[in-house]
Amino acid sequence: MEATYLKAINQALHEEMRRDDNVFVMGEDVGELGGAFKVTEGLLEAFGEDRVIDTPISETLIVGAGIGAAVLGMRPVLEMQFGDFISCAFDQIVNTAATLRYRHGGQASCPLVLRAPSGAGVHGALFHSQNPEAWFTRVPGLKVVAPATPYDAKGLLKSAVRDDNPVIYFEHKRLYRSIKEDLPEGDFTVPIGPAELRLEGRDLSIITYGGTLHQSLDAARIVEKEGGLKVEVLDLRTLLPLDREAILATARKTGKVLIVHEDRLTGGIGGEVAAIIAEHAFDYLDGPIRRVCALDAHTAFSPPLEEYILPNTNKIVEAIRELAAY
Numbered sequence: 001m002e003a004t005y006l007k008a009i010n011q012a013l014h015e016e017m018r019r020d021d022n023v024f025v026m027g028e029d030v031g032e033l034g035g036a037f038k039v040t041e042g043l044l045e046a047f048g049e050d051r052v053i054d055t056p057i058s059e060t061l062i063v064g065a066g067i068g069a070a071v072l073g074m075r076p077v078l079e080m081q082f083g084d085f086i087s088c089a090f091d092q093i094v095n096t097a098a099t100l101r102y103r104h105g106g107q108a109s110c111p112l113v114l115r116a117p118s119g120a121g122v123h124g125a126l127f128h129s130q131n132p133e134a135w136f137t138r139v140p141g142l143k144v145v146a147p148a149t150p151y152d153a154k155g156l157l158k159s160a161v162r163d164d165n166p167v168i169y170f171e172h173k174r175l176y177r178s179i180k181e182d183l184p185e186g187d188f189t190v191p192i193g194p195a196e197l198r199l200e201g202r203d204l205s206i207i208t209y210g211g212t213l214h215q216s217l218d219a220a221r222i223v224e225k226e227g228g229l230k231v232e233v234l235d236l237r238t239l240l241p242l243d244r245e246a247i248l249a250t251a252r253k254t255g256k257v258l259i260v261h262e263d264r265l266t267g268g269i270g271g272e273v274a275a276i277i278a279e280h281a282f283d284y285l286d287g288p289i290r291r292v293c294a295l296d297a298h299t300a301f302s303p304p305l306e307e308y309i310l311p312n313t314n315k316i317v318e319a320i321r322e323l324a325a326y
Contacts, residue, residue, distance in 0.1 A: 003183050006176040008150035009039050009115075012157040013077065015187065017047050020075060023161055024051040027062055027079030027115075036081050037117060037176055063089035063114070067097050070112040075161055083118030083170060084130040097166040098141035109164040113157070119172040119211045119262060120294070120310055125301035131210075131263035131294070133170050137240045137272070143192055144240040146170040148213035150181040152237055155190025163192060172211040172262075179214065195243035197250070201232035204324055205250040207273055208260040209236040212292075212311055216260050219316035229324055239269055244276055251277045255286035256323050260316055265293040287326035292319045 003011065017023045025043055027035075031054040034041030044052040055062050059080055066076040080086045086093070093114070100110040120129035136144050143165055147153040153171065160167035198213065199220055208216045213235050220231035234250050236243065251257050257277055259270040274289045295309045 001183055001185065002180050003150050003154075004177050004180050005150045005153050005171070006037065006039055008154035008181075008183060009157055009171060010041060011183070012154045012161075013040065013043060014046065016158055016161045017043065017051065020161075022073060023075045023077065024053065024069075025077045025079065026053040026055055026066060028055055028057055028081045030054060030079050035079065037173065039115075040079070059085050059088035060092065063092045063097070066112045067092060067100070067110060070110045070166075071100070071108060075111050077113045077115060077161060080114060080116045082124075082128045083116035083132055084127050086114065086116050086132055086168075087135070090135070093136070093142070093166070093168070094139050098139045100141070101165065102141060110166050111164045112166050113160045114166070114168045116168060116170050117173050118170045119174055120299045120306060121174045121211065123301060123303055123306060124173075124299070126298050129299035131170075131261070133168075133239055134263055134267055134269050136168050137269050139240075141165065142240060143167040143238070144170070145192060145238050146172075146210040147237060148172070148175065148210050148235055150179065151183060152190050152196070154183060155188055156192065156237065159189045159192050162189070167192070170210065174211055190237070193238050193241055193243060195246040196235045196237055197232070197246070198235045199231065199233040201230035201254065203229045203231060203254060204256040204258060204320060205232045205234060205254045206258045206260055206316070206320075207234045207236065207247060207250065209239065211262045212260045215311065215313045216316055218313045219320060222313070222317050223320050223324075229320065231320060242273070242276070247273055247276055248281050251281040252284040255284055256326070257285070258290045258292065258316070258319055258323055260292045260311060262294055262311060264296050265291060266296050268293050287323055290319055290323050292316050
């Protein structure tokens with residue numbers, strides 16, 4: 001069955017709520033409106049207001065109530081209407097949810113999912129365009145995922161709901177209706193942790209995730225068509241824990257690595273990926289590790305300025321050519 005990225009998430013929510021009565025959804029406008037992007041459409045009619053709960057505009061309330069419910073055995077799926085506002089609940093996420101199992105010596109768990117629609121390229125400007133994943137990828141006790149395909153969007157969300165740890169699930173808004181994929185019938189999950197090799201190559205590796213996966217694949221096809229370069233594309237999918245083995249395998253295979261993500265350059269997870277490669281695969285490298293990321297600037301509302309700030313296919317193509325020629 002063909003499904004968009006958005007529909008895949010919606011299907012996962014329906015299926016997990018049917019499978020387990022302890023799963024419920026909570027957030028701003030998730031019920032009657034069906035979510036700001038219609039991701040939760042149909043859930044209220046299917047499961048009722050006790051399991052699809054509209055909240056005040058308070059991310060602190062949403063996460064705080066979710067942690068309490070998770071400790072008591074429920075499996076809340078909490079929606080941040082825009083991922084930017086996840087910072088309002090930062091203390092509860094990193095100091096309460098992430099530490100809970102450790103603080104209780106493994107005798108308690110906090111099985112909640114935080115859905116965070118994130119990403120730019122939709123002219124959302126300052127407060128509706130951010131990629132805040134790097135804030136959380138250094139916090140023990142959390143898991144962080146960023147699917148880039150409908151299959152992974154569905155499979156990773158189902159795995160996140162079933163996980164006994166807090167999982168932050170970053171879904172890129174630009175992908176909601178722009179990509180489609182045939183999904184298998186029946187229940188399936190995608191494991192949290194392993195990366196996925198999207199394209200095999202020999203000359204250069206791109207390591208990416210989320211919204212820049214498809215731009216990277218397009219760039220790889222362009223350079224192959226124009227000059228025969230075979231670019232390998234690795235989709236991280238999970239950002240915490242990182243699949244170090246897959247990262248090192250592709251770096252050792254091609255000897256040249258380009259890291260691409262939509263988050264800002266400074267402090268982005270690309271720096272950690274580069275450090276892993278530099279520390280454990282330096283002898284295999286035939287060139288510097290390069291990064292194509294957003295500029296260290298706030299996302300502009302103006303479409304030309306937004307395009308200037310963000311990574312795109314053309315910028316990735318240029319970086320591939322420069323690194324391949326090194």
